Amino acid sequence: MASVKFKLNNYLIVLFLLFFSQPMFAVTLKLRFYNAKTETGEKNLTVMVFETKKFFQTDGEGNVNIEFPNAGEYTLRLLRETGPTDIKISVSGDETRTVYTERKAPPKGGITVEGEREKTVAARTKVRYEEIKRMPGTFGEALRALETLPGVIPNIGFGGGANGIIVRGADPQSNTFLYDDLPILYAFHLDGLTSVIHNDLIKTIDLYSGAYPANFNNATGGVIEIETVDAVQKTKGAFQVSLWNTTAYAATPFANGKGYVAVGGKYGYLDRTLGQSGLLPDGIRLPRYNDSQVKFVYNFSQEHQIAFYNLTAQDNFAIAAPNNGANDPTKDELSTFAGGRFSVGLSFRTTALRHTWTPSEKFQNRLTLINYDPITENNISLGSIQGKQFTRALYVGLRQDATWTATSQIKVDFGTEYRKLSFNDYGTEIQLRDPTNPSPNPYNTTNPDFVSRPLSVRGTSGYYNGYTTIKAKFGNFAFEPGVRYDHLEITRNGALGPRATISYTFPEVLNGLTIFGNGGDMARFPQTTVFNRETGNPNLEFEKVRKTGGGFSLKFGQVYEVKIEAFKNQFRDTIVNDPFASVPIGLNPDKSQWLSNPLVSNRSLNYSNKGTGWSHGYEVLLRKNSKQGSRDWFGWVSYTWSQTFYNSNIYRVYDGDTFQYSAVERQVIAEYYNNSKEQLATWDRTHVANVIYGWRINEDYQLGGRWSYLTSVPYQRVIGDDGGQFSNPANGQTFWNARYSNNPYTAEFGNTKRGADYHRLDIRLDKFENYSWGYINWYLEIVNVYLRKNTNGESFDNSRPFSGTNPVPSQTFGTLELPNRTVIPFFNIGMEAHF
Numbered sequence: 145m146a147s148v149k150f151k152l153n154n155y156l157i158v159l160f161l162l163f164f165s166q167p168m169f170a171v172t173l174k175l176r177f178y179n180a181k182t183e184t185g186e187k188n189l190t191v192m193v194f195e196t197k198k199f200f201q202t203d204g205e206g207n208v209n210i211e212f213p214n215a216g217e218y219t220l221r222l223l224r225e226t227g228p229t230d231i232k233i234s235v236s237g238d239e240t241r242t243v244y245t246e247r248k249a250p251p252k253g254g255i256t257v258e259g260e261r262e263k264t265v266a267a268r269t270k271v272r273y274e275e276i277k278r279m280p281g282t283f284g285e286a287l288r289a290l291e292t293l294p295g296v297i298p299n300i301g302f303g304g305g306a307n308g309i310i311v312r313g314a315d316p317q318s319n320t321f322l323y324d325d326l327p328i329l330y331a332f333h334l335d336g337l338t339s340v341i342h343n344d345l346i347k348t349i350d351l352y353s354g355a356y357p358a359n360f361n362n363a364t365g366g367v368i369e370i371e372t373v374d375a376v377q378k379t380k381g382a383f384q385v386s387l388w389n390t391t392a393y394a395a396t397p398f399a400n401g402k403g404y405v406a407v408g409g410k411y412g413y414l415d416r417t418l419g420q421s422g423l424l425p426d427g428i429r430l431p432r433y434n435d436s437q438v439k440f441v442y443n444f445s446q447e448h449q450i451a452f453y454n455l456t457a458q459d460n461f462a463i464a465a466p467n468n469g470a471n472d473p474t475k476d477e478l479s480t481f482a483g484g485r486f487s488v489g490l491s492f493r494t495t496a497l498r499h500t501w502t503p504s505e506k507f508q509n510r511l512t513l514i515n516y517d518p519i520t521e522n523n524i525s526l527g528s529i530q531g532k533q534f535t536r537a538l539y540v541g542l543r544q545d546a547t548w549t550a551t552s553q554i555k556v557d558f559g560t561e562y563r564k565l566s567f568n569d570y571g572t573e574i575q576l577r578d579p580t581n582p583s584p585n586p587y588n589t590t591n592p593d594f595v596s597r598p599l600s601v602r603g604t605s606g607y608y609n610g611y612t613t614i615k616a617k618f619g620n621f622a623f624e625p626g627v628r629y630d631h632l633e634i635t636r637n638g639a640l641g642p643r644a645t646i647s648y649t650f651p652e653v654l655n656g657l658t659i660f661g662n663g664g665d666m667a668r669f670p671q672t673t674v675f676n677r678e679t680g681n682p683n684l685e686f687e688k689v690r691k692t693g694g695g696f697s698l699k700f701g702q703v704y705e706v707k708i709e710a711f712k713n714q715f716r717d718t719i720v721n722d723p724f725a726s727v728p729i730g731l732n733p734d735k736s737q738w739l740s741n742p743l744v745s746n747r748s749l750n751y752s753n754k755g756t757g758w759s760h761g762y763e764v765l766l767r768k769n770s771k772q773g774s775r776d777w778f779g780w781v782s783y784t785w786s787q788t789f790y791n792s793n794i795y796r797v798y799d800g801d802t803f804q805y806s807a808v809e810r811q812v813i814a815e816y817y818n819n820s821k822e823q824l825a826t827w828d829r830t831h832v833a834n835v836i837y838g839w840r841i842n843e844d845y846q847l848g849g850r851w852s853y854l855t856s857v858p859y860q861r862v863i864g865d866d867g868g869q870f871s872n873p874a875n876g877q878t879f880w881n882a883r884y885s886n887n888p889y890t891a892e893f894g895n896t897k898r899g900a901d902y903h904r905l906d907i908r909l910d911k912f913e914n915y916s917w918g919y920i921n922w923y924l925e926i927v928n929v930y931l932r933k934n935t936n937g938e939s940f941d942n943s944r945p946f947s948g949t950n951p952v953p954s955q956t957f958g959t960l961e962l963p964n965r966t967v968i969p970f971f972n973i974g975m976e977a978h979f
Contacts, residue, residue, distance in 0.1 A: 171215055174240040177206045177222070186222075186245050188702065194219040194230070197843045197914065229377055269293045269351045269765070277343055279836060280850040281906035281927055283972050284384070286346050287331055287339040290368065292834040292850070294763035294782040295353040295711070297827065300854075300902070300936050300956050308332075310827045311353050312713055313759025313788035314365030314689070318668055321368045322360070323437075325545075326453055329492035329518040329671075331368070333459050334431035335414050337388065340457040342408025344382050344393040345437055347371045354693045354711060355643045355664035358611035358626035359545060359559060364668045364689040364715060372439060376404035380918070386974030388414040403442035410435050425477040427466050433459040447502055455494040462487040467874045480942045483874030484526035492518040506549040514541045514563075518671060524574065527586035527872070529594045533571035537671045539563040539607070557626075558612040565634075569601040569673040575750065579721040580796040580820070582860055585881045587870035598734050601676045605634035620649040630667055630686065635675050639667035639686035654700040661694035674719060674751045679733045681725060681749035690714045695763075703769040703778075710762040718755025720792050724814035725749040746811065754793040754818075757825065761786025779837040787830060791822040799886045823858075823894040830855040831901075846910040854902040858895035859937040860884050865946040882940040882951070899935045899953050904928040918979035927970040928958040 177186035185206025192199050193210065195218055202208040212218060212235045222229040222245060231243060282288040290309055291298040297310035308316030321331040323341060332339050352360065352367040360367045379396040390413075395406035415430040424430070435457040443449045463486045465478040476482070498512040517538040524531055541563035548556045576584055577595050584593035613626035624645040631638035643664020650657040667686040674680045695709030730747025732738060767780040795814035805813065833853040840846045866881040885892035907929055911922040928934075935953035944950050959967050 171212045171235050173210050173212065173235060175208055175210055176240075176242045177202055177208070177245050178242050179206075179244075179246045189245075190223040192221040192223060192843070194221050194914070194916075199843070269295075269353070278838070278846060278848055278908060278910055278923070280848045280908035280925060281852070281904075283337050283925060284343065284386070284923070284974070284976075285337070285339045286343050286349065287341060287368075287370070290349070290351060292780075292782060292836055292852070293351055294707075294709070294765045294784050295761075295786075296351070296366075296784070297786075297829050297832055297854070298852075299827065300857075309366070310788075310829075311351070311366030312691075312711055312761070313757070313786060313825065313828070314713065314715070315718075316365070316827060317670075318363060318365040318687070319368060320360065320363035320366075320668075321370065323370045323455060323494070324372050324439075324453065325359075325369075325512070326455065326494050326496050326514065327516050328455060328457070328494060330457070330459075330490060333412060333433040333435075333457070334461045334488070334490065335388070335412065335433070337414075338410065338412065338433075340410075340435045340455075341370060342391060342393050342410060342435075342437055344395075345372045345406060345408045345439065347373050354709075355645065355662040355691045356666070357557075357624075358613045358628040358641070358643060359557060361609060361611075361628060361630060361666075362668050364666055364687050364718075373406060376406060377401070380979065382976060382978045384974060384976035386972055387417050388412060388972075399442065402444075403440070405441075406437075406439045408437045427464045427478055429462045429464070431459055431461040433457070449500040449502075451496075451498040451500070453494065453496040453498070456492070458489075458491040460487065460489040479875060479877050480872060480879060481526060482872055482877065485524065486526070487521075487523045489521035490519070492516070507547070509544065509546040512543045512545075514539075514543060516541070528589050528592040529574055529586050529596075531572040531574040531596055533569070533573055533599060535672065536568040537565065537673065538567075539565045541607075553616060553618050555615040556612065557615065558610075560610045561608060563607040565605045565607055567601065567603055567605075567673045567676070569676070570599050573597045573599045573679065575721060578723060578796075579792070580794055582884045583882045585866070585870055585879065587872060587879050589870075597679060598736070599679060600735050601673050601678055603634070603673075603676060605632060607632050620651065622647045622649075626664075630669075632669055632675075632686075635682055635684055637683075637685050639665075639688060641665045641667055654698060655702075656699045658697045659694075660696070661692075663690075663692040665690050670719065678731055678735075679750065681751045683749075684719060684751060685717050685753050687719055687753070687755075688715070688717045690716075705765075705767045705769070707765040707767070708762065710760075712760040713758060715755070715757040715759075715790075717753040718757065719751055719753055720755040720794060721750065722752035722754060722794060723748065723750075724795060724811055725752040726811065746808075755791070756793060757788065757790040759786055759788040759825075777837065777839040779835070781836075782832075782834045784832045785830060786828075786832075788825040788828040789822050790825040791820055793818045793820055795819060796886075798888060821888050821894060823896075826857060826859065826895060828858055828895075843914065844912055846912070848908045848910075850906045852902075852904055852906075856899040856901055856935065857937060858898050860895055861892050861897045862938065862940050862946060862951050863892050868945060877943060879942050880945045881942065882946070897938075899937065902934045902936070902956070904932050904934060904958060905930055918977065921976040921978070923972075923974055923976070925972045927972075929969055931959055931967055931969060934958055 177189055179186055186202055187204045187206055189202045189206065190199060191202065191208065191210065193212065196213065200208050200210050215235050217232065217234055220231045220233060222231065233243070277284065277286050279289050290296055295312045299308050299310060299316045309319065310316050311319055321328050328340060330340065348371045350369040352369065356363070356367045376395045376397050381394040382392070384391045389410055391410045393408040395404060397404045412431065412433040415432055418430060438454040440452040441449065465481045465484045467483040495515045496512055498510060500508065500510045502508045518536070520535045522533055541561055543559065543561040545559040546557070550556055573596070575595050575597070577593055581593060586594070609628065609630040611626065611628040613624060616623045626643050628641040629638060641664060645660065645662040647658055647660035665688060667688050669686050675682055675684045691711070691713050693709055693711035695707065697705065697707040699705050726746045726748050729743055729745060732741055732744045733747070762785055764783045765780060768778050795817060796819065831853065835851045838846065838848045862882045863885055864883040866883055868878040868880045871878045887893055904927070906925070906927045908923060908925040913920040934956045936956045937954050938951040939954035940951040958970055960970055961967050
């Protein structure tokens with residue numbers, strides 16, 4: 145009994161020592177994190193003690209009390225949106241200490257101090273990389289988080305993603321994506337899942353949906369400005385593997401911190417994973433792609449900095465419908481198009497050399513030499529559609545951007561640019577004979593619905609622009625008037641775009657109430673050869689839009705914000721396919737006939753600026769920002785109500801019009817008499833809502849959720865078929881062509897039908913493993929958790945006649961059907977290592 149009592153007493157003593165040993169030997173430091181560059185404390189900075197995996201937050205002055213288990217060497221990881229920074233400290237006893245997070249800016253001849261320029265508040269939404277990188281439903285792609293912002297409608301396609309987004313009712317092809325103010329041809333690869341920019345190079349993304357600043361151009365939709373990391377303080381890298389691609393990233397400083405180099409890239413192999421699963425019809429080869437980004441920066445001194453960029457992306461996709469000779473569409477989903485071939489290729493390269501001169505704090509000038517080389521290729525063979533086209537519209541340009549701080553209240557931005565365009569377009573161009581025909585037949589060889597034109601266009605042209613913006617700020621009042629002019633020499637046409645933003649802040653209302661308004665004229669000219677004198681229209685003008693909007697932004701607390709904004713856009717001079725635009729005498733578009741028949745009468749110009757449209761609506765954003773590295777939740781709720789209308793203004797012959805006109809009379813009527821009807825744009829969605837939630841449960845796990853709701857797009861109903869007049873000569877399969885109403889006074893005419901609303905829930909779980917060299921992030925992402933069968937318009941099966949079961953709602957990609965007919969959510973699983 146005594147032995148048992150002795151053992152029990154020893155056990156209690158051990159427990160007592162273990163229980164009290166931590167506080168007895170723990171060390172508490174009162175630290176102030178101080179940025180010597182800005183000469184301010186690092187407020188609201190999250191600090192993780194790497195050895196204990198505990199998080200701490202500095203106050204408004206950069207002060208924080210950090211507890212260490214005992215004396216020794218520790219690593220403090222500073223968690224910023226630009227990436228983590230490690231600082232090693234030695235802990236010996238309780239004390240007060242200042243930790244310098246940045247070195248003081250050196251005198252003249254030292255390293256340039258980096259800074260973030262002030263940006264307009266109106267019609268701009270900013271998201272940080274850390275908030276969006278792990279957003280569910282984006283598959284880890286930061287750029288796809290744009291789909292959840294107010295004023296944005298996702299262009300539902302393969303993968304549920306957006307190869308183009310609709311910004312406030314604009315055509316999805318009318319946006320401009322910029323990478324540190326450098327052009328990129330397209331933002332997303334052909335799979336609709338992944339972007340062409342590596343995540344770890346992204347610092348922030350700004351979406352300008354209204355009257356964007358005058359230094360931007362060539363967009364009647366939105367401007368998406370991608371800002372990349374502007375500092376690399378230590379060597380680091382990342383590697384990620386998922387079901388459809390592998391990405392890599394590396395960055396390192398050099399020359400004692402005077403410069404750095406950052407490299408990112410991606411390789412896609414969806415065709416080798418999902419493409420080999422047997423879930424797709426034979427003949428479909430899913431997209432292959434790759435991309436790369438290189439950024440090199442060197443600071444000669446505080447005054448002079450050079451930067452070199454090289455961005456590339458390459459995509460291709462192909463369908464080769466097998467010619468099995470069988471007339472059984474139930475066994476071959478592509479039997480109607482048997483023997484058909486289709487392939488598309490996209491690529492671009494952007495190379496730039498940039499010099500920044502900062503002679504003083506009040507003036508900065510930037511010169512950028514740009515070589516931009518975009519290429520598109522397509523090849524199609526299907527019935528009467530036979531064409532192969534290669535288009536290249538590269539340019540070499542010199543751009544100048546300057547900022548001058550005239551007084552403490554007035555700042556002036558101004559710049560100019562000159563580009564030497566070199567375009568090359570050859571092959572066979574395919575166009576609809578009648579652009580108003582909603583259902584052309586590829587097997588109609590008697591009177592083909594498609595026209596093929598030989599192309600062999602080469603040429604050059606100058607393009608120049610200039611802009612200026614005055615940023616005036618007097619106390620809480622800000623006013624930013626600006627103007628821009630763009631001119632294309634080959635068309636002898638220009639566009640003048642005045643614009644302005646005005647705002648006033650009431651700081652005494654909670655944590656700040658800002659009322660703002662904006663408006664102006666913007667212009668765009670497509671990077672194609674539609675303006676060439678041989679097969680296009682040399683008199684084309686810039687596409688234009690007038691944007692107006694206004695609203696307010698209210699901040700309460702340190703992280704909460706609400707923003708409400710109303711808008712209206714008026715689109716005009718939109719370029720459309722126009723079979724009636726012509727000139728009395730013109731060059732024969734077929735160069736092979738120039739010796740025998742160089743001139744033709746009524747030469748078709750093929751394109752005109754007749755398109756018009758308008759959109760209006762309002763946006764609501766409720767947001768709670770994240771605290772970097774903390775366990776607090778973050779997220780936002782966005783809602784957009786909008787309507788978008790469009791009119792091609794192309795003359796058409798309606799049912800019941802039996803009057804006989806000569807070809808010349810019809811041409812004259814079409815030129816001066818517009819009888820087309822304004823209708824809802826095919827991409828219109830009245831209601832769009834998103835709920836985003838992220839929660840860092842602890843240092844090891846993060847959970848995210850995303851729920852999206854969209855009104856279905858409008859479409860024109862199928863009312864019958866053409867009786868199966870034509871068939872596929874490859875296998876004799878009858879081709880039933882859909883028929884639509886051509887009577888504007890019927891309920892079936894135009895885009896009047898909507899399907900079921902679109903909504904889905906996506907979740908993502910991240911598991912982190914922290915090591916001395918970095919961390920590993922394992923993740924599981926599940927799309928469409930409750931297996932909603934969302935639709936987008938309707939699908940007509942050309943292998944069967946019109947009936948009560950044909951057409952049917954066209955399902956969007958969002959689930960996977962296994963060979964045994966079991967339906968599961970679409971998912972992605974992967975690993976990402978940061979070191």
